Amino acid sequence: MSPILEFAGIARSYKKGVPVLNGVTFSVEPGEVVGLLGRNGAGKTTLIRIAMGMLHPQAGSVRAFGISPFEDPVAVKKRIGYAAEDQVLPGFSSIAEITAFHRYLFPDWDLTWERQLLERFNLDPAARIHKLSKGQARQVALLCAICHRPELLILDEPGGGLDPAARREFLEASIQLLNREGSAILFSSHHMSDVERIGGRVVLLEGGKVFLDRPLDALRENLCVALVPKASVADAAVLEHEAGCLRARSAGEDWHAVFEGAADTVSRQLTASMGSNNIRCVQVPLEELFIELLGGQR
Amino acid sequence: MTQIIVHPSDELPIYRQIMRQIMEAIAGGRLGQGDKLTSHRDLAEQLVVAPLTVKKAYDELELLGYVETQRGRGTFVCSRLPKIKRAEQRARLQAAARKLLSEAYVGGSSFEEVEEILREADREISGGSLTSAGGRRDKEKS
Numbered sequence: 001m002s003p004i005l006e007f008a009g010i011a012r013s014y015k016k017g018v019p020v021l022n023g024v025t026f027s028v029e030p031g032e033v034v035g036l037l038g039r040n041g042a043g044k045t046t047l048i049r050i051a052m053g054m055l056h057p058q059a060g061s062v063r064a065f066g067i068s069p070f071e072d073p074v075a076v077k078k079r080i081g082y083a084a085e086d087q088v089l090p091g092f093s094s095i096a097e098i099t100a101f102h103r104y105l106f107p108d109w110d111l112t113w114e115r116q117l118l119e120r121f122n123l124d125p126a127a128r129i130h131k132l133s134k135g136q137a138r139q140v141a142l143l144c145a146i147c148h149r150p151e152l153l154i155l156d157e158p159g160g161g162l163d164p165a166a167r168r169e170f171l172e173a174s175i176q177l178l179n180r181e182g183s184a185i186l187f188s189s190h191h192m193s194d195v196e197r198i199g200g201r202v203v204l205l206e207g208g209k210v211f212l213d214r215p216l217d218a219l220r221e222n223l224c225v226a227l228v229p230k231a232s233v234a235d236a237a238v239l240e241h242e243a244g245c246l247r248a249r250s251a252g253e254d255w256h257a258v259f260e261g262a263a264d265t266v267s268r269q270l271t272a273s274m275g276s277n278n279i280r281c282v283q284v285p286l287e288e289l290f291i292e293l294l295g296g297q298r
Numbered sequence: 299m300t301q302i303i304v305h306p307s308d309e310l311p312i313y314r315q316i317m318r319q320i321m322e323a324i325a326g327g328r329l330g331q332g333d334k335l336t337s338h339r340d341l342a343e344q345l346v347v348a349p350l351t352v353k354k355a356y357d358e359l360e361l362l363g364y365v366e367t368q369r370g371r372g373t374f375v376c377s378r379l380p381k382i383k384r385a386e387q388r389a390r391l392q393a394a395a396r397k398l399l400s401e402a403y404v405g406g407s408s409f410e411e412v413e414e415i416l417r418e419a420d421r422e423i424s425g426g427s428l429t430s431a432g433g434r435r436d437k438e439k440s
Contacts, residue, residue, distance in 0.1 A: 033348050171346050178349050179339045196306035198348045217354070220311040285307045 002066055003027035004152050004184040005051060009060035011208075012046055020046050022208030023060070028152070028184050035195040035216070036188040038205035039294050044188040045084075047205070048156045051186070052082055064152060078106065081145035081177075083138070084156035091130035095123055095140055099147075106148035114147045117173060135166040142170055146177045153177060155187035159194055167191065171198055192287035202286075206294060212246075216286070224263040224281045225292050228255045232276035242273065250297040258292050304345050312347050316355035324364060324375055326423035335365060335373040 005028040013019040020043040028034050036044050049055040050062055053069030053076065062069060069076040089098060095118070103109040118125060121139040129137060138158075145153060153174065159167040171194060177183050178198075189195055195202065195216070202219055204212040212219070223246070226239075230253055233239060239248035239257040244266065248257035259266040263281040270279045284292070302319045304312050323329040335341075338356055342349040356373050359365045363380035367373045402412045 031350070033350070168346060172343065175343055175346060175348065179342065193306035196312060197304075197346055200348055200350050217311045217313060283309055285309065287307065 004030050004032075004065060005186060006063045007047065007051070007060070008062075010047065010050060010057045010062065011059035012043070012050065012055070012057050019208045021050075021057070021205075024205070024208070024210055025060075026203050026210055026213055028186050030151075030184055031178075031182045033178065033185045033198050033200040034187075035199035035202050036186060036205065037190075037195065037202060037290065038188075038211075042205040043208060044205060045156055048084070048154055048186070048188060051154060052080070053077075078148075079151045081148065081150035081153040082155075083141040083145040083158060085138075085158075085160040087138075087141050089129045089137060089140060092128060094126055094128050096125035098129070098140065098144065099125070102144050102148065109148050111147075113149075113176075114143060117143045117147070120173075121169060135162050138162060139166070139169070142173055146173060149177070149181050149183070151181070151183050153183055153185045153187075155185065155189075157188055157190070159189055159191045167194060174198060192285070192290055196286050204290075204293065212293070219289065220283065220286065222260060222262065223283075223289060224259055224261065224266050225284050225288065226255075226257045226259055226266055226270055227280045227282070228257065228270065228274070229253065229276070229278045230255060232274055232278065242270065244269075247293055249292070249295065256292055258289065302341070302345060304347060313351050313355040313358065316341075316345075316352060317359055320355070320359060321364060322423060324379070329375050331375050331377045331379070333375045335375070337372060 007027065008025050010021050010024040011019060012021045020041075024043075024047060026034075036047065038044050046055065050057050051064065051069065053073045056070065064076045065079055067076050099114055103111070103114075117139075121136070121143070123132075123136060123139060127136075129140065132140070138161075142158070145155075155174070158170050158174075162170065174185060174187075175198060178185065185198070187198075199216045201215050202212065203210055228239060230250075233255060236248040236250060236255055236257070239245055239255055242257075242259070244260035246258040246260065248255055250256075259281070261269070263283050267279060267281040270281070271277065302316060304315045306312065308315055310318070320329065320335070329335075335356070336344070338352040339349050342352045345352070356365060356367070360367060360373075364376060365373050366376050399409075399412065402409075
């Protein structure tokens with residue numbers, strides 16, 4: 001099967017000589033859920049806008065369903081659902097007017113599902129957008145992104161600024177789409193618990209490139225964090241030279257280093273090479289892993 | 299089926315949390331041999347996790363011989379459950395016991411307290427309705 005979405009060597013800078021994206025390559029397969037992670041400014045939104053054909057890359061190519069969104073935007077957009085944190089819906093329209101417009105645009109619009117979601121989200125179709133709370137407006141945007149049952153759903157920070165209950169409802173609706181249509185999802189998020197819930201694969205952007213691209217479970221089970229007392233190693237660079245070390249940083253009285261491998265294996269490896277008995281290796285949740293991989297020194 | 303909860307920030311990945319809880323339910327008799335599991339799609343919606351994550355948990359349980367999937371009918375608890383290799387089982391339990399005891403002693407609890415906690419846990423896992431004979435017990439058919 002060919003990929004649903006394919007980025008190849010994408011580069012883009014805003015200021016000359018300062019690349020935001022500098023050769024990003026990965027693809028999303030049918031039915032896959034890919035969480036796009038990275039620190040603020042890592043280029044997640046830029047990449048998503050390129051996928052949507054809203055922004056041209058300066059190098060590289062993007063294809064959705066094998067089609068370039070710049071060559072045939074209508075063909076691509078019919079099959080994609082998109083919702084973003086900063087999305088603006090027309091303020092003086094009512095919810096009913098907006099959904100009617102989407103029904104007109106998308107022949108496959110699922111009216112039954114629209115009604116179920118309106119009820120679930122407790123939205124009044126007669127309400128005007130500018131009267132809605134931020135969370136409610138986002139729910140309308142999500143509804144518009146999924147009721148035409150797209151093969152690919154792209155969400156830019158779906159949870160940003162939402163309370164935990166609204167975020168959960170957002171995830172529930174996305175999971176319904178996965179269940180009903182077997183669609184693929186690409187989403188960016190800073191909520192690691194949401195990524196753990198629905199993510200199948202994680203793509204981590206750093207320095208304009210894909211820093212890590214792995215199944216979530218592999219990330220959780222095959223990476224560990226080693227806590228090494230500063231007394232036993234002079235410098236983080238020493239750890240970074242060890243086989244399997246992805247990154248080491250200073251964290252108070254210890255060095256923290258992310259290693260490939262199970263905790264007990266890495267622990268034996270380090271104990272042997274450092275000659276110290278005070279090294280502890282632990283498996284950590286995604287949030288901690290994110291901080292250990294991308295966080296600063298302290 | 300049985301109540302399952304998942305915690306995204308747990309040290310175990312979500313599919314392993316699901317596996318563990320189903321294995322506990324089978325061990326404790328809350329899920330009996332031949333019982334049908336909730337479909338992976340329904341459980342995914344209930345738990346609000348990706349359907350593929352639940353499917354992975356079911357697939358792994360099938361590989362281990364705890365459940366079997368019958369095409370078009372669903373996933374069922376196996377009528378003959380696997381025998382775990384004694385030596386492996388013992389090694390795993392020993393590691394867990396050391397972890398449990400060090401946590402207890404650091405917190406100032408005595409060995410007797412841990413013993414009492416184990417008995418309580420046994421009553422909970424067994425749903426209170428079974429004898430404390432130990433080991434896996436079949437669900438009582440009434």
